Amino acid sequence: MLRTQDIQVKQLNEGETRIFHFSPQGLLPPGRTLAINLETRTMSLLSDGPTLIAERQLSANEMHLLVPILDYFPHYCPYEVFLSYLSTKVVTEASIERCRQRLKEAQARGRWEQELRPVRRALSSLRTKLYRLDLGISNVRERGCSLISLTSQSPKHQQL
Helix, strand or coil: CCCHHHCEEEEECCCCEEEEEECCECCECCCEEEEEECCCCEEEEEECCCEEEEEEECCHHHHHHHHHHHHHCCCCEEHHHHHHHHHCCCCCHHHHHHHHHHHHHHHHCCCHHHHHHHHHHHHHHHHHHHHCCCEEEEEECCCEEEEEECCCCCHHHHCC
16 A cells, blocks of 8 residues: 555645645656546646646546555555445445445345446546556456556557
């Protein structure tokens, strides 16, 4: 997981806008930073300078899933965490545990797919937006998802 020393929080203007900068080793090429604006729900890929390389607007659900997947990087983010971020305003260990139980019960009743439908829908649209930033989402079967770099997987990305 990212620790506080890995995250720079920058307050702009009246202290209203919260922008988080991520440069996790192994995820982005050297000199690149992912900036997340929680107020406007935008994610931007920046290079040194800073120069804007690409920017994407996110839906509320996409933003709710981006925050934990970044927080858990380089490890996978469990589905119960995603579900908790989508279903509660304040995520706590108790809310994550409730979602874990909810998923266990759904799996026992054969309703795993239905229970995870909102998560999978948001992950699918987030995956499309991350692709333009040379990032992807890798599934860990029946466990969760992790953020991956696409720069070493495609010749198109190597030209950047």
